[in-house]
Amino acid sequence: MKTGPVIGHEVIRLDAVDSTNNYAADRLARQELRHGTAIVAMEQTAGRGQRGRQWDTAKGLDLALSVVLLPEQLAAMEQFGLAKAAALAVHDVVADCLAQAGADPSEVRIKWPNDVLVGRKKIAGILIVNELSGGLVASSIVGIGLNVNSRGWPQEHGATSVALATGRPQDLDGVLGRLCGRMEHWWCTLLQAPARVAAAYTACLWARDRFCNFTLDGEPFNARPLDVDGTGRLLVETADGVVAAYHLDRLRFQR
Numbered sequence: 001m002k003t004g005p006v007i008g009h010e011v012i013r014l015d016a017v018d019s020t021n022n023y024a025a026d027r028l029a030r031q032e033l034r035h036g037t038a039i040v041a042m043e044q045t046a047g048r049g050q051r052g053r054q055w056d057t058a059k060g061l062d063l064a065l066s067v068v069l070l071p072e073q074l075a076a077m078e079q080f081g082l083a084k085a086a087a088l089a090v091h092d093v094v095a096d097c098l099a100q101a102g103a104d105p106s107e108v109r110i111k112w113p114n115d116v117l118v119g120r121k122k123i124a125g126i127l128i129v130n131e132l133s134g135g136l137v138a139s140s141i142v143g144i145g146l147n148v149n150s151r152g153w154p155q156e157h158g159a160t161s162v163a164l165a166t167g168r169p170q171d172l173d174g175v176l177g178r179l180c181g182r183m184e185h186w187w188c189t190l191l192q193a194p195a196r197v198a199a200a201y202t203a204c205l206w207a208r209d210r211f212c213n214f215t216l217d218g219e220p221f222n223a224r225p226l227d228v229d230g231t232g233r234l235l236v237e238t239a240d241g242v243v244a245a246y247h248l249d250r251l252r253f254q255r
Contacts, residue, residue, distance in 0.1 A: 008180025020066035080232035089182035101166035107204035121160035
């Protein structure tokens, strides 16, 4: 299977945009973008996270990035593999930054469905928009918001940045280059050995095998995460040994 041009072969840099995902979608609809194109904005005014939540990035301090992928034979039923690959790429870059600073890289975890945490604090979020055709993924826009150099959140915000986690300011272009490199690695792995992506994601899963409080259909629910399947459902086990899989529309971590 062809992988196309290397991810990050072309970088479109914008001073300001409402959303890099929206910008990518508009240009992709006009067939103006190739596989692997990355769109980066210095300022994003209406970035979105999961369930329509706003994702804020500080101007010139953080990464607001969208990567365009044009798969050829990726089945729609396995599209969550893209989310796993993207989360692993972010995980690797953040963990490497921590390791270089002498901090503990094992603190970096992926929280279902697609947040990246350091400890219990969110450092990145991922929002993927897929277009499907004939049971395949025709195109994918991988939106990534990564807190790189921001500081000064209120304690209750529950966020952190690479600079805060490492005690060092980071070069944005350097982080971008490393992120595109890890995206390319995990994208190629997804095409050639998807089981490796699934296994790596599971190994990095936040709260795995630890009992957590959720809401299930709006009601309190306690279970331990086990894994995430190819469609993005979280597999959990209750204290009495019942194992079930749920999508995000039914199951959510309690804050």
